[in-house]
């Protein structure tokens with residue numbers, strides 16, 4: 610079975626999303642999701658943006674916006690929610706006068722999902738969506754999994770049935786920058802054990818060869834299930850710049866929720 614499915618913006622379906630939830634498909638690839646003019650405008654601005662900062666837990670990665678995964682205490686929790694809407698507006702502005710691909714993704718999923726899709730709220734506070742991430746030359750995004758539960762408050766555990774990831778590629782190096790996917794879903798305990806003292810992720814040497822390797826192009830959208838191990842090979846030339854989105858699945862008849 611082909612574990613990476615190619616489709617188009619118009620053909621993306623409810624069943625495609627469910628196939629990722631069930632891990633029948635490892636990734637769904639939509640080539641040319643972004644419109645050319647909009648991408649060219651944004652790429653110029655994003656490659657040299659004054660608001661680029663460093664990801665709290667792994668300083669080798671640049672980012673615009675404050676990720677949910679950066680929450681480690683009450684102050685960072687407040688920061689995430691206070692900056693959520695201003696950061697959404699800031700990234701929307703980068704694409705102006707065109708619609709931002711993050712907004713288009715939100716609308717597309719709201720339209721295709723029977724119960725719709727909206728920003729995640731935690732304790733009545735909205736979450737940020739659409740983080741811009743920079744992986745500069747020779748930086749390795751090690752094999753890892755993503756789990757919202759690592760950063761949710763204690764009384765909010767257990768409300769997701771599945772987590773999906775949706776990346777929009779703004780700049781992709783000529784060499785390197787491939788997405789690697791393994792068909793391995795470690796339990797949280799096993800993952801923490803494999804991680805040991807590392808800030809995040811697992812050594813590649815501890816894993817077999819990946820089940821799939823995909824090289825996206827600038828403008829593409831890739832959906833994946835980040836509860837299975839995945840990684841991004843280092844770029845050998847320009848920075849790899851993406852817009853990252855997570856989707857929460859709470860059942861087929863419930864809305865999808867968004868955060869970054």
Ligand SMILES: O=C(O)CCC(=O)C(=O)O
Nearest residue numbers: 755774776788835841851
């Ligand atoms: O940038 C990518 O291709 C994948 C990034 C990633 O780790 C994720 O989507 O969870």
Ligand SMILES: [Fe+2]
Nearest residue numbers: 754755835839
């Ligand atoms: Fe990830």
